[in-house]
Amino acid sequence: MLRTLPFLLLSLVFAAPAAAQKASLGVFGLWGAFAEKNRCYAISEPQRTARNNPRGAFASIGWWPGRGVNGQVHFRLSHVKRPGSAVLLRIDERTFQLAGGGANAWAPDALADADILASMRAGVEMTVETRSERGQLVRDSYALRGAATAADAAAIGCARRR
Structure with missing residues (x-):
C-alpha cells in the first residue's frame, strides 16, 4: 500500500488541472463547442486571413450563465485594427458594423448579437x-458550416451546468 501511495498522490496532482480545463462538447463541421467552469462557447478559425493568421484569429459565440450573457459574438482579428477604422461583418449579403478595439471586435449590443447569430445560422x-x-x-473569412450546431451545443452545455 505504501508503494502505491506516491502514485495515487501524483495522479491526483495531474488530475486536478485537467478537471479545471475546457471540456469538448463536439466538433461540428468547421466549428467546435467547449464548456469551461463558468462559460461555454462555439469557436472557429478563419479559412482565409489577410496574412496567415499571425495573431490567432477566431470567431466565437459565448454563454456566461452567471453573467446573464447568451449568444455573445466575439472576433479576434488577425491584425490589430487602426484606431477609428470601422469593423464590418458580412454574412452572405448582410452587413453589420461591429464595435472594436485593438485586435478584438464584437456586436454593439445584445440585440445585434441575436441578429448576427440568426444570420450565421442561415x-x-x-x-x-x-x-x-x-x-x-484586413479580411478574415469563415465558413459557417457547423456554426449553428456548435452554437446549440454550447448553449445546451451551459444550460446543463446551471
Whole structure:
C-alpha cells in the first residue's frame, strides 16, 4: 500500500488541472463547442486571413450563465485594427458594423448579437473586414458550416451546468 501511495498522490496532482480545463462538447463541421467552469462557447478559425493568421484569429459565440450573457459574438482579428477604422461583418449579403478595439471586435449590443447569430445560422460564409494599424485591408473569412450546431451545443452545455 505504501508503494502505491506516491502514485495515487501524483495522479491526483495531474488530475486536478485537467478537471479545471475546457471540456469538448463536439466538433461540428468547421466549428467546435467547449464548456469551461463558468462559460461555454462555439469557436472557429478563419479559412482565409489577410496574412496567415499571425495573431490567432477566431470567431466565437459565448454563454456566461452567471453573467446573464447568451449568444455573445466575439472576433479576434488577425491584425490589430487602426484606431477609428470601422469593423464590418458580412454574412452572405448582410452587413453589420461591429464595435472594436485593438485586435478584438464584437456586436454593439445584445440585440445585434441575436441578429448576427440568426444570420450565421442561415449563412454560408462570413467575413470580418477592417484596416490594420498600417492602413492595409484586413479580411478574415469563415465558413459557417457547423456554426449553428456548435452554437446549440454550447448553449445546451451551459444550460446543463446551471
